[in-house]
Amino acid sequence: MGKARQHSQNQYDSTVIIVYLLLMVIGWTAIFATQYDGTFSLFDLSTNHGKQFLWMGVSCLIFFIILGFDRLLLMNLSFIVYGAVVILQLSVFVIGAATKGNLNWIDLGFFKLQPSEFAKLATAMALAKYLDTPQVRFNTLKQRLISFAIVGVPLLIVLMQGDAGSALVFLSFVMVFNREGLSNWFIYFGLYIIAISLLALSVDKFLLIGLVVVLFAVILAYIYVVLPRERTVVAIIVGLMLMSIGYIIAIDTAFHSILKPHQQDRINIIIGKLEDSKGVGYNLEQSKIAIGSGGPFGKGWLQGTQTRYDFVPEMTTDFIFCSIGEEWGFLGSCVLIGLFVLLLQRLITVANRQRTVYARVYIYSISSIIFMHFMVNIGMTIGLLPVIGIPLPFISYGGSSLLSFSAMLAIAMKMDSERLMTK
């Protein structure tokens, strides 16, 4: 311990940094493989792998610049960054280019900026900063509502932009709140809502409403026996039941009158109501063929036919895992998943050893964000989760994403390296 204390001033967590570099290299080789056409034009900026190489350089540079920042300055910049990013997000409505049904780009000519990628980082910083405030302990309703609002504002904006993937990522902050003291009941309530949502989409609504009424009646009967005359409990249960019924009707109406047909199809395919391998499910089917055909050891680098010949859509961004699964097989997939597990566990360990609320909340937040990306992205490509377009951190092609995740890690490393310093 004494030794660590001595060198703590500039001690960066080598595991995180090594895994970070490894993931970027793996990502680049995968992007290169999907675009390989027989020639090795490595740094051609007209290709995705050429651009990604440039972004890797820029990201490393940003990483070092952040490490050179003053820790307190970084912390104090949190709200300013948050405010700037929210304004940037809103500006997309004015100047953003409409792409793929999502309004989430600002075209800078050489670079399409995605403010939502940076919003995740800014939200983590702002939430950490708020909870770091001396009087705040995340135990009053007001403090909790402010915390929810910090996450809720950018979440609402990305929802309005139709970016379901990013919205899902903001939900990962629930894990942060839970860690900071939010009751497990909230989690159960969330899971209940998710279950009701899925059922509302797949089961006839009148049947479901009937089931809900029966369920709550049983609960009420039980409570009446165990806790007679607890009026508030009865009121809560009845309220919950009425809310559930209203929610079911709302979901049903929203599904049929607000969602576009292709979005309905996506949902229907994922809940198993619709089977279709040439239409909407075609992408997912091709993705599974790519990964499945990799076998135990893969086809070898640059040998993936599914990814190289365009059978898999969006193969450099959302479906990049297909390239790894196809060319490196089960072994390669295990290694990649292992690296993510290693990175996340290391980050959790790092978070737990922080002495400041800011550092702890911040590192835990970015861990949750990276975890959410990892789970939704790979889950989607192997058919466990709906097709929701979000990048695989450090692997997928995309400057905004790589820069944002690099900055997240860099700030975490900066905090961790100075964890022993008193405020």
Next chain:
Amino acid sequence: MSNSENGSGLLSIGVYIVAIVFLIKLFTLQITNPTYKLQARNNVVKKMTIYPSRGLILDRNGKVIVSNDAVYDINIQYNQLYKFPLDTLLFCELLMTTPEFVAKRLDEIKRTTPNKPTPIVKMVEQSTFARFQEYLYQFPAVTYTTRTIRRYPHGGGAHVLGYLAEATPKKIESSYGYYELGDYVGTTGLESYYEDYLRGKKGFTYQIMDVRGRMQGVYKDGTDDIRPISGYDMVTSLDIDLQTYGEKLMQNKLGSVVAIEPSTGEVLAYISSPGYDPNLLAGRYRGHNFMELNKDKTKPLINRPISAMYPPGSTFKIPSTLVAFNNGVHDPSWSYHCSGAYYGGGVRVRCHGGHFLPNVISALKQSCNAYSCTIFRDMVMDSTLGSPEQAYKRWRDGIMAFGFGNVLGIDMTGEKKGNIPSADYYNKIYGRNRWKANTIISVAIGQGEVLSTPLQMANMMASIANDGVYYTPRLLKYFVKDKKIYKPTAEKHVVGIPEYFFPDIKAALAETVVSGTAARLKSTDFDFAAKTGTAQNPHGKDHSMFVAYAPLDNPVIAIAVVVENSGFGATYAGPISSLMLEKYLNDTISSKRLYLEERMLKANLIWEKQDSTVKTNMILR
């Protein structure tokens, strides 16, 4: 700091749970389920047919009369259109087609093969394709395949050569898997008869294709590929110059020309008129043109030389006379006095004047009906030959030895037998022993029930030129493959007439041109022997017939010409025959006879049948 001891909570557990779920799912995808490997292979590896180059067809002098031209099938992959919508207007303009046609084809493709490149516009010519290719990058869902079509540089010989058509379901089924939907198969003429030699053997290649059906390379470096074997080149017996010359002479006439080399049976010219440019039935507008030809009232698609049957008329007197002599009924020096008609048993066969005929030479050169009827009667009624029925049977056998009344076996499908009525046929009509020579006298002069194809007439003339021998008529001279020659053996037939009867008959045919029925056709530039014929036609004007061979010594060409509805044999069929003989022997027409050539070229005998709107609708190229 009070909450920091809460532990890592959900996240730490979540990471492991998710990782384990992922590994289980990946294990089932990548290790326990082998179907994905197969599906991935099927996605990219496409078995493609490599079409062999079809054998060329040459004339007897080595001139190419059928060659291959590259054309392009434009393919579309329907399931790519949602990603790469088709600029229909530009597409139609470049490929010279209509949006309606494209819409119709797209609908068909959508229903049949939406997931693979399927031809939408077929057989686009080089010139059109070259322009389209410049714009190809604008149509990512579009690919093309090269195939070959037939080209006919001389534009002649349509009926001999035949055409290719898409294989019918029946043909595909009977080919044991060789033909596939969309393959082109020889359907008529030589293309059909020698299909197995001309077509070669298909090869296959396994190509790697991307999602848009674009070739990305060869699977397994081509080790599984099978090379195509090109077809045999075919040298035909035709003389294409004679063929096209004859076609020109026959233009605007209905009829046939068949010219045979007597010493081999090789067919030098084979003309069915009206004809058509064979290029019309190759390429993009094939279907359209076929419909137009099919509608044409003059029936250009009929293959007349082997499938049209005519009463041979006076040309039939040649074998008929020879058969009688051979059976001991009269001889070449028998003399006869014609009173202007043949009378017997209440029948009267008119002749064209009273004349004294000292021998067979004057009888045939003047084509005396009475002479031929008398000889026929004397043979059928000759008691030394048995009953009339038995004698008639002998006469019929003699006639059939010349190749009448049965197929000759030329290398082309659809040959008709013609008809030499049998004794049984007459027994059925008149009753046994109730008919005599006079009952059936019209067969003596090639009328009545006697029917012959133009090929049979030409073959008869070849057997006269050969002193009683003929070879089965053939259009194939030989095949060439890898510098080796594959020659069919000539099939020899003997007509059964002793050689000593021929000098007189040949002299008669030579005299026909000098002082007989074809005296107007006499030429100082070449000599030939001939016989005119006029076949009565109950439906209209008589058919004009002419058979001939040349030169008199060692004949190299025998010919039969039929011009329908044109009257006497020497007016149209004769001049056309003589011009073709002269062309074949001397290569040019002497200036003295150019007027004759011009008159034949200009003669239009089918104007009343021709619907002027029909042919103008056809599209060449």
